[in-house]
Amino acid sequence: MQVVRRSTVLFHLSLAVILGGAFAVIGVQVWPQGAWLGLLPVVILLFVAGRTPWRRWRLTQQSLTPQEREWLDDHVPFVRHLAPERRERFERDVLFFRAEQRFEAVGETEVTDETKLAVAAGAALLLNGRTDWELSTRRTILIYPGSFDDDYYGGDYASFDGMVHAQGPVILSHEAIRESWDDPENGSNVVLHELAHLFDFDDAYAEGVPSLMDPSSAEAWKRLVQAEMRKARIGKSLLRRYAATNPAEFFAVAVENFFERPVLLHRRHPAVFDALKAFFNLDPRLPEEERGDAESMPSPDEEPASAPTPDEVESN
Numbered sequence: 001m002q003v004v005r006r007s008t009v010l011f012h013l014s015l016a017v018i019l020g021g022a023f024a025v026i027g028v029q030v031w032p033q034g035a036w037l038g039l040l041p042v043v044i045l046l047f048v049a050g051r052t053p054w055r056r057w058r059l060t061q062q063s064l065t066p067q068e069r070e071w072l073d074d075h076v077p078f079v080r081h082l083a084p085e086r087r088e089r090f091e092r093d094v095l096f097f098r099a100e101q102r103f104e105a106v107g108e109t110e111v112t113d114e115t116k117l118a119v120a121a122g123a124a125l126l127l128n129g130r131t132d133w134e135l136s137t138r139r140t141i142l143i144y145p146g147s148f149d150d151d152y153y154g155g156d157y158a159s160f161d162g163m164v165h166a167q168g169p170v171i172l173s174h175e176a177i178r179e180s181w182d183d184p185e186n187g188s189n190v191v192l193h194e195l196a197h198l199f200d201f202d203d204a205y206a207e208g209v210p211s212l213m214d215p216s217s218a219e220a221w222k223r224l225v226q227a228e229m230r231k232a233r234i235g236k237s238l239l240r241r242y243a244a245t246n247p248a249e250f251f252a253v254a255v256e257n258f259f260e261r262p263v264l265l266h267r268r269h270p271a272v273f274d275a276l277k278a279f280f281n282l283d284p285r286l287p288e289e290e291r292g293d294a295e296s297m298p299s300p301d302e303e304p305a306s307a308p309t310p311d312e313v314e315s316n
């Protein structure tokens with residue numbers, strides 16, 4: 001995320017020149033000093049387009065509290081070994097996302113600062129390798145106290161921890177958010193899962209091929225997903241069986257594993273790992289793991305073939 005994007009500046013500058021020129025031309029025809037009217041759209045555009053950069057610039061003058069930094073160190077292994085510049089960018093993205101995103105509590109829960117931090121950390125993680133990308137904050141994030149069902153009620157039969165539709169809010173269970181970051185290396189993270197779907201929804205509906213994916217890679221990704229979904233379906237994959245539901249769920253589950261179990265994903269599904277590494281433009285393995293010291297990690301046979309969870313997440 002950036003304070004201001006070059007493409008946004010160029011767009012609004014072009015618009016200001018066109019509208020300002022048009023207003024000035026019309027102005028001089030009705031009033032000798034009417035050319036000054038050309039400044040009107042320029043001022044309005046400056047005000048409208050400048051609000052987000054101004055807000056973000058002010059946020060760059062702030063920083064996370066020591067407690068928040070400690071929470072990140074304890075719950076997001078990825079940030080512990082980041083170079084100072086990358087760490088600074090991660091924390092800045094947390095500040096941007098948290099300030100711009102609307103959170104609402106549902107039922108008997110409340111949106112705590114830690115909940116906001118936990119969700120914003122997921123966004124910052126997904127964006128850390130792509131400084132020019134944004135995650136839309138136009139959707140409200142609804143925080144439920146626990147699991148919910150098809151009708152968005154809790155209870156004994158509630159089985160959803162998170163949900164996001166092509167249109168509408170992102171829904172997350174407070175309990176699942178906490179559990180996701182309490183064990184950030186088990187390949188299950190509802191925040192990463194639901195936010196990953198947002199990359200898919202950029203082109204209106206989820207098909208498992210994020211719109212930001214390099215078009216030249218899209219066909220190869222589709223073929224890879226079909227082959228890997230077959231493995232997940234029969235329990236021969238590191239990814240839990242839910243990944244075989246459809247390509248969109250495969251992408252979301254693969255993202256969870258890419259960030260939480262990168263060494264294992266690289267070892268067991270190198271093509272999936274490489275595709276996600278190219279997509280997110282980062283390698284979430286620790287430096288020593290990248291060098292190949294991962295021999296000390298469990299072998300594929302020691303790792304459960306899949307880790308089905310009773311409280312699956314869903315999107316459609």
Ligand SMILES: [Zn+2]
Nearest residue numbers: 252313314315
């Ligand atoms: Zn999903």
